[in-house]
Amino acid sequence: MVPDNVKQSMQKTLNALRDTPGFTSRKGQMTMFAEVAKTLFGVYQEGDQPHRSLVIEGQTGAGKTLGYLLPAIVSAIKLKKHVVVATANVALQQQIMNHDLPRLRKAGLHFEQAFVAGRGRYFCRRDAETFVNDQDAPDLLTDEADVQHQRKHRTQVEQLITLFDANQWNGLKDDYRGKLSLEQPWWSQVNANRDTCSRRNCAHYDNCAFFDARKDVRDAQVIVTNHAMLYADMLHVQPEMRLLPAAKDSIFVFDEAHHIRDTFRSSLAAELNFELLSKLDRNSGRLVNHIQSLVNGASLDVVNVDNLAVRMRDDFKLMSSAASQIIDCAHGYLGEARASAFKKPVHRFEQGALPEQLQLLLSEQLQPALEGLNGACQKVNEKIKDAQEKAISDDSRLQNYLGSLRNLTQTVESALNACVLLKTEINPKQGIARWLTRHSDLRVDITLSATPIQVGRQFEREIVTPAFATIFTSATLQSLGSFRRFSEQLSLYQKDGVQFLVIESPFDYKKAQLVTYRDLPEPNFNNEAAHTSAMLKRFGNDIGEHKAALVLFASKRQMQSFVDKLPAALAADSLVQYTATRDSLVRRHKKRVDEGKRSILIGCQSFSEGLDLPGAYLTFVGIAKLPFADVNCPIAASESEFIEAQGLHPFAMIALPDASRRLVQCVGRLMRSQDCYGEVRIYDSRLQTKGYGKQLLNCLPPMLQRVE
Structure with missing residues (x-):
């Protein structure tokens, strides 16, 4: 049972809140408080059930963030555990760090908090200094424009150094509030990197953004991070270099849990990027010279360094030859289709099986070349670890050479891991997707990718089982009114101790209506132009007197076609995704509404979640078509193929449940508070003409429904 002092502490904090x-105290929130605490204290565990786990669909307005934070923190203090909250986006992380957790502390709950991002989001003071001081003269092929760019970038990095040294910025990319955009190519040269980090031997170790964050984590009872960071820390980092506390001492809370399967898949995926390999090839001479200079300059005990350099040059040639042949093969499979802003040509290998020619090029040429380069890098790295890091850290030129070595090591290791996954035998219980993508008209701008299809068992084994307890929550976890799809995706079953809970929304959905259509053209690919035209004919009248609207599309292509044909008056009122950042568009939208003007936000899938426009900021939502997965997505296509091979029906097992969850998200944009009202219009006649339409409609929030 939950101890009395835990109940009393929760009640005391709640009274203060x-x-x-x-x-506002909410009934559903009270249920969450109780169920989270019961789960953490093992009330529902029976016999040898391995998991203390709770899956909660906390629908819009249920107050789910506080609903899990309060019981998790109070329970963790009693159990001497850490609460690790992982989310899928930065906005929610900032809300938890800057609003929800401080509110609990003000209510008398005593705990320390910390935020953890991946290493790549932290500023490296040493590498920044190296970047600024790198005086390598431009070669004969470098034009004046390139020189000016280099000077500009160095000036920008100098500004960051000044801010960091003056304690006006903590070095975390997400906390930077200056005017300079950090979404720059040079950020990868000045961010923290495990392969270039010299740890305690660095002159800036005592004032390091990354290691300061590690110190904060050690003292924190509550740690906020993201899904990808949690997976990376558990799966790919040696225990002594992990940022997060041990899983056995942690209560993992996965907010926005509907993203978990995809983010976990991404952590296991691999990609051979031939543009990166081409860049390595172009810089191979410089890289080898840097490694020789590092060995000689730091007096490293590397035997026959000149022979090592010769072998590296040979391996670079073999890598270049193999990459070139693979690129030729790739163009053969991809054909003449050109990449555009709306579409990148893809060739998916059926059943995940690579052709024999590609297998041989990977196995007999590219992988051996990468293994040779990796072996050479490791030989030098081992000698650095033995004795010389302190001497190198005091010499900016040697630091530069060390940076070259470790960047080479990182790129080669990544490519080598991709080769291994691309060649891995297909596990019939897991499946694998493999595909080629052309990203631009550059010959080398091609990737060969691979990702496992079924990852639930691995997630359960490597994330859920090691943890003390796990909580999964989101506003949309059910598909077609059931947790079955979510449960199967992550191998979370009641027989193992996992509990499932739905907290319904407290909002009055009778203040909203849902309008569907029976006679519009069906929005399949071949009929897209006719569907867009029919939607445009109705849209101006449908939006009527609404001042604040959101229109959602399933594809960027159709969205752009719609925008291009909008009447001038509607076009003037429109704010279109990709013309500016989402935050900027939302700010402009709110400003227009505040001024009494009409504002129409137009976007794709990413606008269908995490967009919070309560009350008068949004009274009309238009949904162009049902959000079925893109049939051209190689992972979705491979999953369907995998399900079909087992004698099951992919539409019923995958496509329909996933579309149901996404549609609930789209419709859910309208009702964000008790004050919300308005209408949702779905311009997809399949809701009325297909047998599955009723299933989808029955799972939507209980708005008044009307058919036109």
Whole structure:
């Protein structure tokens, strides 16, 4: 049972919260408090059930963030555990760090908090200094424009150094508030990197953004991070270099849990990027010279360094030859189709099976070349670890050479791991997707990718089982009114101790209506132009007197076609995704509404979640078509193929449940608070003409429904 002092602490904090302005106590939240605490204290575990796990669909307005934070923190303090909250986007992380956790502390709950991002989001003071001081003269092929760019970039990095040294910035990319955009190619040269980090031997170790974050984590009872960081820390980092506390001492809370399967898949995926390999080839002479200079300059005990350099040059040639042949093969499979802003040509290998020619090129040429380069890098790295890092850290030129070595090591290791996954025998219980993508008209701008299809068993084994307890929550976890799809994706079953809970929305959905259509052209690919035209004919009248609208599309292609044909008056009121950042568009939208003007936000899938526009900021939502997965997505196509091979029906097993969940998200954009009202219009006649339409409609929020 939950100890009395835990219940009392939760009640005391809740009473204090009730006395704060703007706090509303919600029935569903009370249920969450109780169920989370019971789960953490093992109330539902029976016999040898391995998991203390709870899956909660906390529908919009249920107050799920506080609903899990309060019981998790109070329970963790009693159990001497850490709470690790992992989310899928930065906005929610910032809300938890800057609003929800401080609110609990003000209510009298005592705990320390920390934020953890991946190494790549932290500023490296040493590498920044190396970047600024790198005086390598431009070669004969470098034009004046390139020189000016280099000077500009160095000036920008100098500004970051000044801010960091003055303690006006903590070195975390997400916390930078200056005017400079950090979404720059040079960021990868000045961010923290495990392969270039010299740890305690660095002159800046005592003032390091990354290691300061590690120190914060050690003292924190609550740690906020993201899904990808949690997976990377558990799966790919040696225990002594991990940022997060041990899983056995942690309560993992996965918010936005509907993303978990995809983010976990991504952590296991691999990609051979031939543009990167081409860049290595172009810089191979310089890289080898840097490694020789590092060995000689730091007096490293590397035997026959000149012979090592010769072998590296031979391996670079073999790598270049193999990559070139693979690229030739890739163009043969991809054909003449050109990449555009709306479509990147893809060739998916059926059943995940690579052709024999590609297998041989990977096995007999590219992998041996990469293994040779990796072996050479490791020989030098081992000698650095033995004795010389301190001497190198005091010499900026040697630091530069060390950076070249470790960047080469990282790129080669990544390519080598991709080769291994691309060649791996297909596990019939897991399956694998393999495909080629052309990204631009550059010959080398091609990737060969691979990702496992069924990852639930691995997720359960490597993430859920090691943890003390796990909580999964989102506003949309059910598909077609059931947790079955989510449960199967992650191998989370009641027989293992996992509990499932739905907290319904407290909002009055009778203040909204849902309008569907019976006679519009069916929005399949071949009929897309006719569907777009029919939608345009209705849209101006449908939006009527609404001042704040959102229109959602399943593809960028159709969205652009719709935008291009909008009447001038509607076009003038429109704010279109990809013309600016989402935050910027939302700010402009709110400003227009505040000024009494009409504002129409138009976007694709990413606008269908995490967009919070309550009350008068959004009274109309238009949905162009049902959000079925893109049939051209190689992972989705491979999953369907995998399910079909087992004698099952992919549409019923995958496509329909996933579309149901996404449609609930789209419709859910309208009702964000008790004050919300308006209408949702779905311009897809399949809701009325197909047998599955009723299933989808029955799973939507209980709005008033009307057919036109």
